[in-house]
Amino acid sequence: MPQGTPEHVPDDGLTTRQRRNRPLVIVHTGPGKGKSTAAFGLALRAWNQGWPVGVFQFVKSAKWRVGEERALRLLGETGQGGAVSWNKMGEGWSWIQRDAGSHAEQAAEGWAQVTRDLSAQTYRLYVLDEFTYPMKWGWVDVDEVVSVLAARPGHQHVVITGRDADPRLIEAADLVTEMTKVKHPMDAGQKGQKGIEW
Amino acid sequence: MPQGTPEHVPDDGLTTRQRRNRPLVIVHTGPGKGKSTAAFGLALRAWNQGWPVGVFQFVKSAKWRVGEERALRLLGETGQGGAVSWNKMGEGWSWIQRDAGSHAEQAAEGWAQVTRDLSAQTYRLYVLDEFTYPMKWGWVDVDEVVSVLAARPGHQHVVITGRDADPRLIEAADLVTEMTKVKHPMDAGQKGQKGIEW
Numbered sequence: 001m002p003q004g005t006p007e008h009v010p011d012d013g014l015t016t017r018q019r020r021n022r023p024l025v026i027v028h029t030g031p032g033k034g035k036s037t038a039a040f041g042l043a044l045r046a047w048n049q050g051w052p053v054g055v056f057q058f059v060k061s062a063k064w065r066v067g068e069e070r071a072l073r074l075l076g077e078t079g080q081g082g083a084v085s086w087n088k089m090g091e092g093w094s095w096i097q098r099d100a101g102s103h104a105e106q107a108a109e110g111w112a113q114v115t116r117d118l119s120a121q122t123y124r125l126y127v128l129d130e131f132t133y134p135m136k137w138g139w140v141d142v143d144e145v146v147s148v149l150a151a152r153p154g155h156q157h158v159v160i161t162g163r164d165a166d167p168r169l170i171e172a173a174d175l176v177t178e179m180t181k182v183k184h185p186m187d188a189g190q191k192g193q194k195g196i197e198w
Numbered sequence: 199m200p201q202g203t204p205e206h207v208p209d210d211g212l213t214t215r216q217r218r219n220r221p222l223v224i225v226h227t228g229p230g231k232g233k234s235t236a237a238f239g240l241a242l243r244a245w246n247q248g249w250p251v252g253v254f255q256f257v258k259s260a261k262w263r264v265g266e267e268r269a270l271r272l273l274g275e276t277g278q279g280g281a282v283s284w285n286k287m288g289e290g291w292s293w294i295q296r297d298a299g300s301h302a303e304q305a306a307e308g309w310a311q312v313t314r315d316l317s318a319q320t321y322r323l324y325v326l327d328e329f330t331y332p333m334k335w336g337w338v339d340v341d342e343v344v345s346v347l348a349a350r351p352g353h354q355h356v357v358i359t360g361r362d363a364d365p366r367l368i369e370a371a372d373l374v375t376e377m378t379k380v381k382h383p384m385d386a387g388q389k390g391q392k393g394i395e396w
Binding site for chain 2: 021024026027028029030032033034035036037038039040041042044045046047048049051066067068070071072074075078080081124125157170173174175176177178179180181182183184193194195196197198
């Protein structure tokens with residue numbers, strides 16, 4: 001089979017072009033490295049296409065993603081590709097002025113904003129980094145996420161990262177990659193280091 | 199166990215700092231998506247640390263990596279992080295003026311340059327994109343690769359991507375992630391699309 005040829009063509013009434021340009025829900029899950037880094041790699045492609053990119057970082061950590069954030073903000077500011085909006089739960093969400101309360105409340109407010117942005121078609125690519133965790137912990141309802149994603153208008157791609165993606169999310173996704181740990185330096189007693197882990 | 203704590207501390211005579219700062223050989227392999235995108239995500243972190251980054255693209259394709267290349271070249275040119283050197287086999291390697299001959303010869307010449315750069319400590323992070331294939335096809339000798347990597351001086355990280363990584367390479371690597379395909383749009387008759395595949 002030539003590379004790039006589908007194994008079969010579905011009987012869904014769509015033309016190849018319509019099918020090709022279908023917006024995707026992408027999930028990077030599993031215990032291995034590379035879930036978020038691959039999502040930010042995808043953001044480079046979106047930026048290059050001139051697409052507005054919205055990053056929602058559902059983690060609280062000073063170190064995490066500092067390199068990606070600085071690079072993508074800078075790229076967005078060049079005006080040579082798409083604009084980049086970077087939203088961090090750790091600093092309170094940008095659209096909330098007050099102290100946002102518990103982690104659970106902050107995560108719910110993050111998802112509420114994503115829902116508004118999807119409805120308004122604010123971005124063309126959404127990176128919902130570590131978003132599986134608020135779902136796992138019951139802070140955000142999985143069925144509601146699936147329903148909002150299914151109903152999103154236009155041509156918006158959504159990438160969700162994190163371990164233990166819910167089976168309902170996997171079922172709803174178009175592209176799912178599981179990152180499996182084969183070998184990790186921590187197994188040999190090595191802690192994370194700059195430039196690699198952050 | 200607190201996050202970030204090794205499962206055990208090895209009896210290797212190294213301090214935690216020495217162990218932490220050990221240069222890594224990282225392999226992204228497996229049939230799933232995200233092997234290269236995650237490597238380019240790592241390149242963003244390296245750039246952010248001010249590290250010189252050398253990309254060697256062991257593939258021939260007009261479309262592949264155009265977004266990552268444009269973004270990383272632009273980041274390198276800002277002077278706000280590390281410099282980025284992007285080397286493509288598809289255009290002939292930058293250091294070779296003549297037609298480089300067969301793919302096998304070109305791959306061998308690419309690896310020869312990487313060997314020289316490792317010896318000269320030209321970069322702090324090397325992305326050897328799709329480099330498993332020249333090894334798989336016998337164009338580059340796996341034992342020589344392992345030996346050159348083991349003998350590299352200083353503090354140089356090397357990321358190698360591609361399917362079917364040789365067991366000797368996996369054995370020699372510090373960090374190996376296997377990207378497994380759980381679900382892919384091509385299974386549903388969908389071809390690749392811009393912003394996602396390139």
